[in-house]
Amino acid sequence: MDTSPHLARAGWMSLLAQADPAELAAAMDGFAPPADAAWLRPAQTGLYMLRGRIGGSGAPFNLGEVTVTRCSVQAGGHIGHAWVRGSDPRHAELAALADAMLQDAQRHDALQAQLLAPLAAALDAKRDSASRKAAASKVEFFTVVRGE
Amino acid sequence: MYVAVKGGEQAIARSLALLAEARRGDPALAEIELAQIREQLRLGVARVMQEGSLYDEELAALAIRQAAGDMLEAIFLLRAYRTTLPRFGYTEPLDTDAMRVRRRVSGTFKDIPGGQVLGPTYDYTQRLLDVEAGAAEPVTPAEAALPARMPRVLDLLDAEALIERAEAGGDAEPFDLTREPLSFPADRATRLQNLARGDEGFLLGMAYSTQRGYAESHPFAGEIRMGEVDVWVCPEELGFAIEIGSIVLTECQMINQFHGGNGVPPQFTRGYGLSMGEGERKAMSMALVDRALRCDELAEPNEAPAQNQEFVLSHSDSVEASGFVQHLKLPHYVDFQAELSLLRTLNARHAAQARGEIAAADAGEAS
Numbered sequence: 001m002d003t004s005p006h007l008a009r010a011g012w013m014s015l016l017a018q019a020d021p022a023e024l025a026a027a028m029d030g031f032a033p034p035a036d037a038a039w040l041r042p043a044q045t046g047l048y049m050l051r052g053r054i055g056g057s058g059a060p061f062n063l064g065e066v067t068v069t070r071c072s073v074q075a076g077g078h079i080g081h082a083w084v085r086g087s088d089p090r091h092a093e094l095a096a097l098a099d100a101m102l103q104d105a106q107r108h109d110a111l112q113a114q115l116l117a118p119l120a121a122a123l124d125a126k127r128d129s130a131s132r133k134a135a136a137s138k139v140e141f142f143t144v145v146r147g148e
Numbered sequence: 149m150y151v152a153v154k155g156g157e158q159a160i161a162r163s164l165a166l167l168a169e170a171r172r173g174d175p176a177l178a179e180i181e182l183a184q185i186r187e188q189l190r191l192g193v194a195r196v197m198q199e200g201s202l203y204d205e206e207l208a209a210l211a212i213r214q215a216a217g218d219m220l221e222a223i224f225l226l227r228a229y230r231t232t233l234p235r236f237g238y239t240e241p242l243d244t245d246a247m248r249v250r251r252r253v254s255g256t257f258k259d260i261p262g263g264q265v266l267g268p269t270y271d272y273t274q275r276l277l278d279v280e281a282g283a284a285e286p287v288t289p290a291e292a293a294l295p296a297r298m299p300r301v302l303d304l305l306d307a308e309a310l311i312e313r314a315e316a317g318g319d320a321e322p323f324d325l326t327r328e329p330l331s332f333p334a335d336r337a338t339r340l341q342n343l344a345r346g347d348e349g350f351l352l353g354m355a356y357s358t359q360r361g362y363a364e365s366h367p368f369a370g371e372i373r374m375g376e377v378d379v380w381v382c383p384e385e386l387g388f389a390i391e392i393g394s395i396v397l398t399e400c401q402m403i404n405q406f407h408g409g410n411g412v413p414p415q416f417t418r419g420y421g422l423s424m425g426e427g428e429r430k431a432m433s434m435a436l437v438d439r440a441l442r443c444d445e446l447a448e449p450n451e452a453p454a455q456n457q458e459f460v461l462s463h464s465d466s467v468e469a470s471g472f473v474q475h476l477k478l479p480h481y482v483d484f485q486a487e488l489s490l491l492r493t494l495n496a497r498h499a500a501q502a503r504g505e506i507a508a509a510d511a512g513e514a515s
Contacts, residue, residue: 006388017391017392018378018393018394025499045233047202047234047235048236048238048379048381048392049239052244052422053242055302055398055401055461056244056245056401059320059336059337060319060322061317062322062325064202065202065235066239067207067233068380068392072234072385072419072439083236083381085388087204087472093391110355117249123187128293131248131249132294133287133289133290134250134251134294135293135294138253138265138266138290139266145374
């Protein structure tokens with residue numbers, strides 16, 4: 001495991017949020033939630049104000065909002081949180097449950113191998129495909145020299 | 149002035165039913181699914197999100213369907229909906245430098261590190277209506293993916309100090325127009341928030357006016373990039389930042405001539421535009437208007453409409469504008485009756501005066 005628990009947790013929370021909700025649901029099917037799982041904060045959709053930067057790197061400004069669904073669950077002695085973009089409550093619930101279960105040393109490795117690794121691979125494959133398709137439209141412009 | 153009237157409940161109920169029927173169209177045809185709108189009308193979805201000031205493709209698709217494709221009505225629906233949701237907080241500033249680029253072009257440099265990537269654009273279409281549009285040919289991906297980070301084109305000029313720098317400064321908390329009303333003079337962050345929510349048509353017209361000479365701006369499209377950007381938040385409960393997903397953004401960096409002034413040497417200055425989804429026309433318009441509105445800061449003459457903050461920022465919002473224009477349809481009966489009776493009085497006085505003048509003239513002739 002990562003030596004920095006925060007970093008590792010931020011990593012998997014980010015991955016769970018970035019995952020396709022249907023893929024996450026399918027992958028979570030194989031893991032029964034702890035019997036004592038209790039929702040501390042049922043899935044709730046709200047807003048974050050997106051911040052941009054003037055000129056891309058300057059002072060911040062408010063661009064507009066984005067829907068975010070958050071959820072917290074207590075399961076197996078751990079508290080799992082989720083913040084996911086969009087208004088899909090199931091996505092947030094599954095991400096929160098997975099976060100709680102991933103903090104459990106007993107379950108962590110199995111989840112890492114069967115949940116996180118496939119989700120990360122799927123996300124990488126999707127991004128790589130989109131990037132290579134965009135790269136197919138890369139151009140070389142030639143300046144036409146005016147005839148003498 | 150609008151005065152409340154009573155009655156018409158039944159007529160209103162039937163009007164709503166008629167609207168629902170008209171919106172649905174021929175019931176023999178299948179209703180459009182939200183996923184179809186999201187996937188096949190993505191540019192409309194992007195506009196509704198941007199001007200509705202809420203990034204959510206599903207809600208924007210729903211708004212478009214409910215508004216029967218009237219984008220301004222859909223924008224209004226989304227703006228109204230957002231007021232029902234709690235505000236969790238502010239995201240970390242979006243890092244467009246780390247954008248997973250899908251399109252990136254420059255009008256100023258032919259050879260840019262990372263290359264020019266056309267992506268999905270209408271720029272090179274013939275604009276011929278394709279009545280027999282078939283299934284799209286699948287794109288064969290390139291061997292190699294694009295670089296993970298594309299350097300900013302404007303940074304190329306940075307090295308020579310020929311372009312003004314965009315300094316992060318102290319990261320002061322920017323003004324938030326969803327919390328406090330607009331007041332003047334508005335700083336650049338406030339102006340950008342206003343322009344980001346502003347009507348594309350209005351900003352396009354304003355931007356066009358700057359090119360036609362109503363504010364000397366001599367712009368070049370330094371860089372336009374579109375792609376996915378990760379959204380980071382740092383919730384109090386966690387105490388560390390996490391990604392919550394990614395969004396598509398279009399960013400435009402305009403470069404403008406500047407002859408120097410206000411203690412600043414001659415250099416290129418910048419105008420900035422950022423838009424949700426694929427919104428290139430909007431981002432470019434925003435960047436041109438942003439630059440025009442910087443006239444006071446750069447000690448340029450402030451004489452064109454696009455340079456006038458009060459004019460631009462007060463009239464950019466389509467929800468406000470359409471509300472005020474369209475409220476004229478509401479009953480103004482009492483107002484109008486008052487105007488009518490005033491006009492009758494004036495008219496009668498005018499007639500009486502005319503009769504008096506004629507009588508006086510007659511009397512003059514008689515004497």
